[in-house]
Amino acid sequence: MRSIYxxxxxxxxxxxxxxxxxxxxxxxxLAIRRGFEPYKGEWSLLGGFVNKNESIEDAAARVLKDLTGLExxxxxxxxxxxxxKREAKTRIVTAAVFALIDINKYEKQIHKEYHPEWFSINExxxxxxxxxxxxxxxxxRLRYKAALHPLLFELLPSKFTIPQLQxxxxxxxxxxxDKGNFNKKILSTGLLVKLKEKDKLGSKKGAFYYKVDVKKYNAGFKSFLNFVHKPTLK
Structure with a gap:
């Protein structure tokens, strides 16, 4: 019997x-040089295919792990x-996923064989x-989400200063x-724990390091504040 598929x-x-x-x-x-035709040698996002036994989330995690060593x-x-018509020879549907990492933490794990390179978002x-x-x-999407949720902390090292966060x-x-308004707003969230250490590279007086209160971060992730402006993206 012929299948409908x-x-x-x-x-x-x-x-x-x-x-x-x-x-x-x-x-x-982060971008890489594409290693196969078409577009071999041109700059590309990191990607791969979804296997028949994978969800999109599982495939994205595997692709990130395989191509960069990140997990x-x-x-x-x-x-x-x-x-x-997005690909010339084969019909390919793709799910775009965005990820946030602390460059300094993961830099040594990135596989050099894929010729990865970090580019300024403005260049x-x-x-x-x-x-x-x-x-x-x-x-x-990042701007929209960051106005509602504290996900930008995912881009920072475990300890950081408020000027770095700003x-x-x-x-x-x-x-x-504005420095004063930013300090007031970020401290009012209760998400930061002040440390005794100071970063003195920026000035003689130095700036105290902070870390994220993980329990409060996880508990309050869905109820942050309109931190920079009223988001318009739906």
């Missing part, structure tokens, strides 16, 4: 990962790109197919924030 055109299901990192100075994107990091499915190379569109969408927010939103 017999006349359907087969397609491939892929994962593309938009990986953001923060080096203490700039918000950056246990924050990632979120963002959008499915399904234009029939990106041309990416293949629709990857530029994915990155632009991910930037908007600079991260300024990088994400491409703006300048």
């Amino acid at each position: 017999s006349d359907q055109t087969p397609l491939l299901f892929a994962i593309d990962c938009i990986i953001f990192g923060f080096d203490g100075d700039q918000l950056k994107l 246990g990091i924050y990632m979120e499915q963002m959008h499915v790109f399904s234009d029939p 990106l190379p041309n990416l293949i197919v629709d990857h530029d569109e994915m990155v632009n969408m991910a930037k908007e 600079h991260l927010y300024e990088e994400v939103y491409n703006t300048t924030l």
